[in-house]
Amino acid sequence: MTAHPAPATRQLASAAEASLHAPSVFNTQPWQWRIAGDTMELYADPDRQLAATDPEGRLLLLSCGTALHHARTALAATGWTSTVDRLPDPTQPTLLARLRLGHAVPADPEAQRMAAAVSRRRTDRRPFGDQPVTGQTLTKLRRFVEAEGAYLHVVPADQVPALAVSTERAAGAQQDDPAYREELDRWTNRPQWRGDGVSPETAVEPALRRVPVRDFAPEGNPGLSADGGIDKGAAYVIVFGMTDRPADLLRGGEALSALLLLATADGLATAPLSEAVEVAWTRHLLTSLLSDLGEPYIAVRLGYPLDHEPLPPQARRSPAEIIRIER
Ligand SMILES: Cc1cc2nc3c(=O)[nH]c(=O)nc-3n(C[C@H](O)[C@H](O)[C@H](O)COP(=O)(O)O)c2cc1C
Structure with a gap:
């Protein structure tokens, strides 16, 4: 027994x-x-x-x-x-x-x-409002990321256009790739019993944003409206490390989690943005934002949404x- x-x-x-x-x-x-x-x-x-x-x-x-x-x-x-x-x-x-x-x-x-x-915590793809993220909050987030063995680059206002262009170019390259489109289609049309994938309910309608947000509803049925905000007060950060060795990437993920959980605990909304790191040449553009000092792992948008309606949870697999x- x-x-x-x-x-x-x-x-x-x-x-x-x-x-x-x-x-x-x-x-x-x-x-x-x-x-x-x-x-x-x-x-x-x-x-x-x-x-x-x-x-x-x-x-x-x-x-x-x-x-x-x-x-x-x-x-x-x-x-x-x-x-x-x-x-x-x-x-x-x-x-x-x-x-x-x-x-x-x-x-x-x-x-x-x-x-x-x-x-x-949720990935919030809605536009954020005008309220800025304070320098004090960003400093605290940086401390937590560093405690996990990674680094945080707070993207200054004059670098945001470069992040936007890198993201847009990466998204364009992916849209031209039938294998990417097929993969996105597969992971946005999951049967409920699988408990994974991204549901269109959590996708936001395409709109002009400071940095584009991935289109998770390619069939045109997003659940969230983009009305009311243009991400004016959003802060953009890049979690990075010294190498792309597996142990460092794993720590990068731990640092990303620390960032997202602490930000959520402090009342911020968060949304990872990884398109620009998925395509090699746009990832190299991001490296230049880090003064070539590190390996960009992922960007994150942080801020205060205008719409306080709670977001639906994304499905999860079962513990078993x-x-x-x-x-
Ligand atoms: C490594 C990584 C990359 C991600 N990239 C993106 C992205 O490019 N765009 C986006 O909207 N969400 C992105 N996400 C968020 C995931 O889509 C999200 O975590 C997942 O759908 C589960 O939903 P939840 O975060 O609301 O629990 C990323 C998350 C991780 C960990």
Whole structure:
């Protein structure tokens, strides 16, 4: 007969469940967890890699990093230490992290605020209003990103046109690629039972924006209106790192998660923008915005939406599909 799982296993399973809410490219949720005793392993799921949009698997690694950070945050918020070994076995490149549960400690209040934001956070593609994001908020976000081992570039106003052009050119190149169009079509028309993909309900109608937003409703049925704001007060940031090695991209994803959760906890709306990093030559344009000092991982739009109507949650896969507990 199977015994009840040990307390350590229960803690880890509940942290892995928190990671189901993590953001991922096209909502592919390309990860798997395996739990044994006090150890939990994160695996990339290469079958969920987007061959046309993400041929090198950079966005897959960023997505897995957000899941890892969500799980770490859930543990810290319930008062557990943990240690993480990233890419621990060179012979198993899909084994991205081995997380070992430590001991009980007083819960970390900052982690509690971020954990409370996990189920509230949404990618908000609506236009943001005029209220600016303060320098103080951006400084705090930068500190959190740096604590995760990545860097944050706050795009100054005179660089926003370059970000816009890079994004627009990347989107244009992708629209000319039948393999991209087929992939987008597949991930925006998912049967509900799959619990993944981007539903047109969360897509916004095409409109003039400071930086274009990906068209997730290519059939022309977006659920969100673009009326009322032009992203005037939005801040644009780029999460970047020193290399595009898997361990650094994984940390980039952890930093992205920290940024999104902290911003949500502080009342900001957030929307990742990755088109410009998906196409090699526009990614190089972004590198020049970083004074050629790093490797751009992803851009994010931050701000205050005019419309406060809560956004529908995007579907998620079930824990049974993603978490395996060895007994
Ligand atoms: C690596 C990565 C890249 C993403 N790129 C984009 C993007 O280019 N445009 C966009 O609107 N959303 C983007 N997203 C957001 C995802 O579409 C979103 O996380 C997913 O659909 C789940 O929805 P949720 O964030 O509301 O939970 C990205 C997310 C991640 C983690």
